[in-house]
Amino acid sequence: EAGVAQSPRYKIIEKRQSVAFWCNPISGHATLYWYQQILGQGPKLLIQFQNNGVVDDSQLPKDRFSAERLKGVDSTLKIQPAKLEDSAVYLCASSLARGLNSPLHFGNGTRLTVT
Amino acid sequence: GIQVEQSPPDLILQEGANSTLRCNFSDSVNNLQWFHQNPWGQLINLFYIPSGTKQNGRLSATTVATERYSLLYISSSQTTDSGVYFCAVEFASGGSYIPTFGRGTSLIVHP
Numbered sequence: 001e002a003g004v005a006q007s008p009r010y011k012i013i014e015k016r017q018s019v020a021f022w023c024n025p026i027s028g029h030a031t032l033y034w035y036q037q038i039l040g041q042g043p044k045l046l047i048q049f050q051n052n053g054v055v056d057d058s059q060l061p062k063d064r065f066s067a068e069r070l071k072g073v074d075s076t077l078k079i080q081p082a083k084l085e086d087s088a089v090y091l092c093a094s095s096l097a098r099g100l101n102s103p104l105h106f107g108n109g110t111r112l113t114v115t
Numbered sequence: 116g117i118q119v120e121q122s123p124p125d126l127i128l129q130e131g132a133n134s135t136l137r138c139n140f141s142d143s144v145n146n147l148q149w150f151h152q153n154p155w156g157q158l159i160n161l162f163y164i165p166s167g168t169k170q171n172g173r174l175s176a177t178t179v180a181t182e183r184y185s186l187l188y189i190s191s192s193q194t195t196d197s198g199v200y201f202c203a204v205e206f207a208s209g210g211s212y213i214p215t216f217g218r219g220t221s222l223i224v225h226p
Contacts, residue, residue, distance in 0.1 A: 043216045098212040099146060099205040099214060100203060101145075103148065104203070111156075
C-alpha cells in the first residue's frame with residue numbers, strides 16, 4: 001500500500017510570511033494527525049481529525065495555525081504569520097482508528113526553517 | 116501532569132551488543148506503541164503493545180500496564196538500528212484518544 005504522502009519536503013521562509021503543508025493519508029484511514037517535532041524532542045500533537053471533523057486541537061496555536069481536511073481525505077496545515085519558533089519538522093500521520101487502537105503511519109515530514 | 120518519560124536519553128553501543136530501552140508513564144493507558152525514527156527522520160511503527168510481550172526478529176517489547184512501564188529490547192544490535200526510539204501512549208483518563216510521545220532514546224550503534 002502507498003504510504004502517507006507529504007509535501008513539500010523542505011521550506012525556508014522569513015518570519016511573518018505564510019506557509020502551507022499538504023498531506024495525503026493512506027487510503028481508507030479515517031484518522032489523520034498533524035504533529036510538530038522540534039529538534040531533539042518527541043512529536044507534539046497539533047490537531048487530530050476523524051474523517052473531516054476535528055477530534056482534538058487543544059495544542060494548536062489557533063492565532064496563527066489552521067488546518068482543514070476536506071472530504072475526509074487530504075489535509076492542509078497553514079501557518080500565518082510564521083515565527084522563528086515555528087522552525088520544526090511537521091509530520092502527518094494516519095491510522096484506521098482513533099488514538100492508538102491501530103498502528104500510526106507517518107509521512108516523511110516537512111522541514112520548516114523560519115529565518 | 117500526565118507524562119511519558121523515556122530512559123536512557125542517549126545510548127552508544129558496539130555492534131552485536133544488547134540493550135533495553137524504558138518508557139514510564141504517569142497514568143493508566145489504553146494503548147502504547149513503539150517507533151523508530153531513522154537518521155533521515157522517517158518514523159516507523161515497531162510495536163502495538165498495550166500489555167504483554169511481543170517479538171519481531173531481534174526486537175521485542177514488554178508492557179506491564181499495572182506498573183506503568185514498557186520495555187523495548189534490542190538484541191545483537193546492528194548499525195541500521197541507529198536512530199531515535201519513541202514510545203507513544205494513549206492515556207485512559209478523559210477518553211482523549213490523544214497519542215502522546217516521550218522525548219525518545221537516541222541510539223548510536225558503532226561497527
